[in-house]
Structures are given as structure tokens and as C-alpha cells.
Amino acid sequence: MLNPLRALTLGGLLLFSSLGHAAPAAPDALHIGYQKGSVSMVLAKSHQLLEQRYPQTHISWIEFPAGPQMLEALNVGSIDIGSTGDIPPIFAQAAGADLVYIGAEPPKPKAEVILVAQGSPIHNVAELKGKKVAFQKGSSSHNLLLRALQLAGLKFSDIQPVLPCPRRCARRLPAGQCRRMGHLGSVLLRRAAAGRRPGTH
Known part of the structure; x- marks a missing residue:
């Protein structure tokens, strides 16, 4: 997903790169937004795939905590291209x-x-009624929460929304400052690797 001003050039560049054909002239600089949960982008960055393919282009990688923040940066021109989940672009557009x-x-x-x-007494979504639930507004976790509530026979108004950024929420969950969190697995995996493993249901 990218800023429309660079759609033609970058779209052709990436397409021809994947097909092995002669690519259009590469831009002088490229600012790429990514999240640690985007495996393809993390691999491309760690192995410097784009840097090797386009050595004349200065490539900058900018990490974002979630899709909505990345798309806001994309919309105002702070980055040229970004990778996010399916829901943030819908909210952004x-x-x-x-x-x-x-x-x-x-x-x-x-x-x-x-x-x-x-140790939480909450074991199913129906028990969220009246509880604080943390999620990233406009993200896939927002969509996950809405669908889970609907399946449990609850409305969004039945819970108390808490809207921190994903990393802040991950810190607050074990401390009991929010009852439940809908979020991407990458934050969970990083916290588990660090020995701070919240329960899952």
C-alpha cells in the first residue's frame, strides 16, 4: 500500500522485481513503514532484499506500533509504502x-x-460485559473484538473500551489495568520471549 503519487513508479518497480524483468528507474529514496508483526517486511528488512536489488536507492525503514499510525503517516507523505492488515485501510479510506x-x-x-x-476470572467473551477491554482503534484487533462480541450476543456498548497503543496495552494487561485485550500475536510472542507471558483464551 502506498502514497498514490508514487503508485505508478513503485508499483511497476516492485512488480518487475518479482518477475525478474527490467524495472523502471528506481527512486532516489524510499521510506518504508513496517510493523514487527509483518513477517514478509521484517524478512525483507533483515536480509536487505530491497537494498540489494536497488543499490542506488536510499531505503529507510520506519517501524510503527500498528496499522492506523502507519497509514496516517502514509496519507500525509511521511512514508512512501507500508504493509498492514486488512482492516486499517478500510478505516483510513x-x-x-x-x-x-x-x-x-x-x-x-x-x-x-x-x-x-x-489468573483472570474471565473465561469467555460473554463475561466481558461491563469490563474494560483494550484494543487499537481502527485495527484488526478492533474488528476481532466487534466480531467476538457479536458472536457472544453482546453489543459494543456492553463493554468499556480502552484505547492505548499496542505496546502500552501489553504492559498494562498483566498489571490488571485492563481486563482483556484483542491484539496481534507479535506483541504476545515478544512478551512471552521476555518471560512476561499473559494467559490466552
Whole structure:
């Protein structure tokens, strides 16, 4: 997904790169937004795939905590291209953002989870009624929460929304400052690796 001003040049560049044909002239600089949960972008960055393919282009990688922040930066021209989940672009375009899709990858439904802290008395979504629930507004976790509430026979108004950024929420969950969190698995995995493993349901 990218700023429409660079759609033609970059879209052709990436397409021809993947097909092995002669690419259009590469831009002098390219600012790429990514999240640690985007495996393809993390691999491209760590192995310097674009730097090797386009050595004359100065490539900058800018990390974002979640898709909505990345798309806001994309919309105002702070970055040229970014990779995010399926829901943030819908919210962004509904708000008037001018974005162009240049690629897609298969969905990963098991990469998204709903969490509670260890020892929580909450064991199913129906028990969230009246409770604080933290999520990133306009993200796939927002969509996950809405769908889970609907399946449990609850309305959004039945919960108390808490809207921190993903990393702040991950810190607050074990402390009991929010009852439940819908978020991407990458934050969970990084916290588990650091020995701070909240329970999952």
C-alpha cells in the first residue's frame, strides 16, 4: 500500500522485481513503514532484499506500533509504502485517505488472539460485559473484538473500551489495568520471549 503519487513508479518497480524483468528507474529514496508483526517486511528488512536489488536507492525503514499510525503517516507523505492488515485501510479510506493497494498476502487468522491476564476470572467473551477491554482503534484487533462480541450476543456498548497503543496495552494487561485485550500475536510472542507471558483464551 502506498502514497498514490508514487503508485505508478513503485508499483511497476516492485512488480518487475518479482518477475525478474527490467524495472523502471528506481527512486532516489524510499521510506518504508513496517510493523514487527509483518513477517514478509521484517524478512525483507533483515536480509536487505530491497537494498540489494536497488543499490542506488536510499531505503529507510520506519517501524510503527500498528496499522492506523502507519497509514496516517502514509496519507500525509511521511512514508512512501507500508504493509498492514486488512482492516486499517478500510478505516483510513472511510476517513478520506487516498491510498493505493499494490499487493496482498494470504490471511493469518491464527496470528490474532484475545488475551486475559493469568489468573483472570474471565473465561469467555460473554463475561466481558461491563469490563474494560483494550484494543487499537481502527485495527484488526478492533474488528476481532466487534466480531467476538457479536458472536457472544453482546453489543459494543456492553463493554468499556480502552484505547492505548499496542505496546502500552501489553504492559498494562498483566498489571490488571485492563481486563482483556484483542491484539496481534507479535506483541504476545515478544512478551512471552521476555518471560512476561499473559494467559490466552
